[in-house]
Amino acid sequence: MDVKTETKTQVNTTQKLTMVQAVNDALKTMLESDKTTMLLGEDIGKNGGVFRATEGLQEQFGEDRVVDTPLSESGIVGTSVGLAVNGFKPVAEMQFMGFIYPAFDQLMTHVSRIRAKTMGHYSVPLVVRAPYGAGIRAPEIHSDSAEAIFTHMPGIKVVCPSTPYDAKGLLIASIEDPDPVIFMEPMRSYRAQREEVPEGKYTLEIGKGKRVQEGTDVTVIAWGAMLPVAQQAVKQAEQQGMSCEVLDLKTLYPLDRDLIAESVQKTGRAVIVHEAQSTGGLGQDIMSVIHDTSFLYLRAPIERVTGFDVPVPFFALEDHHLPTPKRVLASIEKAVHF
Template sequence: MKIAEKTKPLTLVSAITDGMRVKLKEDDTVLLLGEDIGKNGGVFRATDGLQEEFGENRVIDTPLSEAGFVGAAIGMAANGLKPVVEIQFLGFIYPAYEQIMTHAVRLRSRTLGHFTVPMVIRAPYGAGVRAPEIHCDSTEALFTHMPGIKVVCPSNPYDAKGLMIAAIEDRDPVLFLEPMRCYRSTKESIPEGHYTVEIGKGKKLREGNDVTLIAWGAMVPVVMNASKQLEELGIQCDVIDLRTLYPLDEELIAESVQKTGRTVIVQEAHPTSSVANDILSVINETSFLYQKAPVEKVSGFDTPVPYFGYEDFYLPTPERVIHAVKKVMRF
């Protein structure tokens, strides 16, 4: 890992901007595409100022056609460029699903390695920001079930910048999920210049011997809140921030659950056919005989994300996490 010496305080969204700026400066083949990302700086201002700094040929405003500009980016990537595509909200990616599933993730194998697709697809996602229908979807499992694409999801500014740089440098497509609830919730002093966070590696945030809590994105602060309350009750939690959803850090998961013997997985996505189920498979395959209790899942529900008046009833809370932890501790 290469780390610059100077640091500066950044929010998660500004850290993403900084990561893109670093690569735009370093590599002339990097360019950005998306709706309103140029003059307007993107719907969340994640590309604010970049068109002015690098020009309209590097930061490109596209028509309102996700299938069109994602398909164009695949062609660019196959021909030597490194496009970073912004989808305004993850729920708007569905028109481009065919391009990703049929072409982006398969081109390397289809051409026996003659072509690669080094592109990044950025997508703000998740509920809790009082946005309209479709804007708050958490459908990451649609993409973790696509061999050929990596899926990352930072929860803090340091990881956001490091994962962004690593994603742009990767030879294969990367879906970069950005939890909207975390965009401006905190600031963190992070290194200036170039550094990377390895894709495929999670991070241990707290050490404990009683129960493992696994989360990612906007659920990490929820789990950290719960773990602090549980500590006051005498329950010590091992807290894991996955950071990468595909490929999963199976070694980190197994090491933790084998130590504690109890696990709670926290996600805001629907419970059926979810990343939480993939984690549960890892636990069963690597650590079944170590378990002292069945694994608990705390998640959203098998419904569309509700309108903003009901979001708080849909999303996992520290209270729901604490209830699940007490359940596995009593088993």
């Protein structure tokens, strides 16, 4: 059973898009349909952003709605907070997730707490778009996977699509959500594939994952750029006669606990794949969900395949740092043959 929930309006035909094109299409769709939507970020207007995710939008919608900002992440997020509590739906772009740290104070002390501090009188319909991850030969501060920082901020949702279709539907849903969302975009996946994406407006439910394929021997859990890595390993495992179920979480907070529990209770084994470092990584929270809901169903210890506990290294060691299909396959074999 696929737990994906979809709401469609004004959808007629489809077009084959890359993920970065799907992001652009989602932003365009919201700028057209909702006059309160605004985009803010460094070089997002005239230059169309580092990855051209906002290309052509300032020309179409004007400088008042697609705003080139000074080089100040705390200023971008701080301004967006003010806009959000005054009736706008700002979408703030961080050029890279590693650049988000100067805005940490704004996110932790204001963005995540305003609904609680005002007893629900104010919400913060703010989306922070954050390209993340290694594998594109960028310097280390550009390549961080810092999702666990934000999943530990109550009041903020964290979304991470793996495909162009999901990127558009989840980004529109995030912009329409009354609460703040960190929208993680895997840079490695921006132009890695094309997929049929509906024209017009549609949304996918935040907080719901997707069963990518059915299996009976082991559950492999991934998201973002690690989903294709996991799928490559699963193909190799299947050649050895192992039946693998693959889950794409899509939302990292709140986690789809029901999907995780249902799958692990069926297979009795789990392999979690993420490129962030092991210590304090989201994999530990997923392990807690499995232990809380499915401990007595486990037939082997839970396996994790992650980045190492170091800053993302420079080019020569970058591929060694990232999880590979070979490492994922070894963990699948270890779990199945325990």
